[in-house]
Amino acid sequence: MSYYRRVEFDYMDDEGEMADVVDEMDEEYYGRDDGEAELDDYDMLTKAIDISSAQARRGTDIQGIPWNRLNITREKYRQTRLEQYKNYENVPSSGEVIDKACKPMEKGGNYYEFRHNTRLVKPTILHFQLRNLVWATSKHDVYLMSNYSVIHWSSLSCNLSEVLNFSGHVAPTEKHQGSLLEGFTQTQISTLAVKDNFLVAGGFQGELTCKRLDQRGISFCTRTTYDDNAITNAVEIYDSLSGIVHFMASNNDCGIREFDMEKFQLLNHFRFPWPVNHTSVSPDRKLLTVVGDNLDALLVDSQNGKTVATLNGHLDYTFASAWHPDGLTFATGNQDKTCRVWDLRKLSTPVAILKGNLGAVRSIHFSSDGKFMAVAEPADFVHIYSTTVDYKKRQEIDFFGEISGVSLSPDDESLFIGVWDRTYASLLQYSKRHSYGYLDSYV
Template identity: 30%
Template sequence: MASQDIANPPQPPSPNGISAASILATLADSRPLTSHEEEEEDEELDDDVSGGIALAVQEQVASYPILHSSNMAAPHSVEAGDFLQHYPLLMTDVMAEAGLETYSGMDQHAAALEYLSMTQIPTPASLAPSIADGLLTLPSTISPTSLHEAMSYEADSESASFGQNWSGVQDGDKFQDISTFYRQHIHHPNSGTLISLEGARRPSSICREDLRGDSCDYQGIDWSVRRTTRSTIRAERTSYESNRIPSRLQALRSVIAPTRDTENFFSFRRMNTQHRAFIHHFQLRNLLASTSRNDVFYATGDQVNRTDASGTYDNVTMDLSREFTEGYRFMVTTLAASDDILIAGGFEGEYALTDLSSASDTKYTVGRIAGRSRNAKSHIMNHMHLFNSRHSYTPQVAFCSNDEQLRILDCYTNTFTHSFHYSAPVNCSATSPNGRMRVVVGDFFETLITNAETGQPFERLHTHDDGIFACDWADDGIHVATAAQDTSIVIWDARNWSEPLRVMHSELSVPRCVKFSPVGGGPRVLVSAEADDYVSIIDAQTFESKQVFDYFGRTAGISMTRDGSSLFIANVDPHYGGIIELERCAWGEQKSITPNSCCDWMMDEEMHLDNRVVCGWRERQRRGLNLGELMV
């Protein structure tokens, strides 16, 4: 070891020096990692259009389907001819307005850049990308590679509990939590006496009886003591976030008429504030699953916890903190459950499943996706759903993975039976009730209607202009819904794939989950959960009206009980999050379009033959009376 000069001891590095070194390291590979790969090719295209998980090499770009304006189906509010006539001109003007060669994102590290170059390099305002939640609009001259590549890594307040190898991919420009937004953007005339939202004590649960208007909303916030109203804060937040929507998306949304907010399908019942899910990746929001009001499961990083609608203390159903894949912890990215099976997917293609029907304390089983290629950029489990096999009585699960494959697992034998490869990362899928067809969506912009047995697409539907992250198939076997990062929600009729039944846009943020209500659950609805603040409950008979339930915070997932009586929402706001329960209301109302049609997915006399229907005829007739809450 060389001797040191005692008179001139080495000085610790300056903060600017550390930041400069960090920038140099970042510039070496500016793409945020989505797996734990250490070696990446320098020639990969780093930028993408909207942020996400997947990685795409340049050879794959040419094979991705390109959405042409002539393929865009007309929304129901616009005549088809007018829409197709004006849409290309509209998009040409918008993209020409944003067409740029390059951009720089160095302005946040000006001091460190001075340390490197002795000259501050500001970012020209005209060259900066515009960002909305999950939607990064880059200059139009940059080819979109993968819309599933992560925009940024963000240090989360909970990340320390997962160790140094924790690798949560977060949205660099998500909605601010309500406490930060209130502090930074609400200007009170008596700002010197402004009462902060941080640190306010909340009860363990908030029930319908606790609501006091602005004195106590359903998140337990007292707005009256802060000399404002909830509606005022909501209007300010809506205005602020609306101005951040990229012009390209504003143009797309402007040609689709908003859906009327006139329905009343659900009402607030309870919020349990002690149960908080954890989001590992900002685009993956299926971290909540319920089989009944007594069994509500949610992911908290490397654990899956169980609670119930009354908010009892949670218990750990699967503790995955000791499970490692190639040295990395099991980090839950998606969750699914049925009466018998609970299954969780992870960041490295691992999964854990347990038998919920076992009378004993059955330990979970951990496995990894079959055919896992070491050459794949990422193996993140993006989505999974359970369905019944046409050939056996054992439940099956479909894994949608970032390595561009969809795999089928037999849950009872823990054996992979099928594997289907697609041209880009697969983000979500849903199997038709008869098990013959499957809708598959991903970073390939198309909605694929495939043969469930072979995986081969027989319909390629072009309606979205961005990566698609959510889909569902209704219990009637006819209606299919998809939702994408362009904030659009598209409804299809399986009897006619030539054009969509309806096209609508979200309330404000990106729709991350869409779920149809179950058969036997009352008037049929489609639930759309956005990344932040909003859940829309859409009339699935006409798709022309909806009910909007708004709150403050990011959405980690939604789940509806099998009888359709309760809708659970996981809110992960750091101060005012929890699990919200909405309950069905207006059970006695008949909402059929015509006297001979049914408001549910099938006629009432047919339901007793369908084993998916949980409630019997007499129980369905008595719904809404709350007989279960009577004390005798």
């Protein structure tokens, strides 16, 4: 992963956020001599209001953007974004090669429907390449990063609460071997993972902070490395075969580390020739997908860290991976704008090459029933592919803003999308569509 500490937001500010459209209104409203009325009009364009599914059905923009009062149509602005958005590449022109070689899969799927847009929630991003900062633990409960805070949003009670604040001093209240009892100060959180009652936050200096959500205080703090390039790029929490919850941290120092979440002890430390951007564990816990600053992805034995297979085909660095529940299929997401789906039984060629619209694939999630795969670009688009028709049909969720993270609830009933934008930051919620027959009314 590119090691940028202070240019992340400058990079994203250049990408034509919705605020730029609103900025075009400044001259029209602020340039007049009419006074307060025009300021009120401007405020009406930018004030935070939630949007419900009923409003969306009546034609209201899901983000509350008043297109009828702007000097540009939604269609025109979408075309401008597609033409001007700058996809970050480590390998020059990797996206252009894909654009010429691949076409997007057919649209027309309708698997999740818009339910609510919450403007009260303000997701943020610290590093432009790391977008795993939104996690749903139920169809109503979401955890995400907002500046220095881990916050919890309940879509049921519409309550927003702070879980952890990293702007000051954070220290463990439990004693475990290897834990830094002095804790950390002003930790910059680069990645987050939440599952059931466990939370793990990774930092820019290799920090790991672990918390049990059903208990007060922090359980464990450690610094995985003191390497100059120490960013924690990704964390995955999973149930081990023994029944104990484990987590795995992928790091820019070219290593992945496995910990248990009972005593918080380091179980494995595997090293690779390049920075590791993401790791995911197979359902049978025997294999790992390891991806990073390399054109090839790896399949690795989870017990000894040895490479089992090398996956060729991507043209740039890879930042996302995920396993299908069947344990045979997995996917990798790359800065070349593609998500590639692989089958363990035939690794020579991918099952599918799925091209994005705008930029890199930053996160991938399979539904727990295995019927869908959610693929998030860095901004504006989340694609829901149907696995039952070999990924040949997709639903395209279309909005404006950088994506801080995407999460499916454990029961697949809700899909949450964190949108980072100077003006229209929010949390989008979608609900799974169901088709009920006549006889279902008797159940």
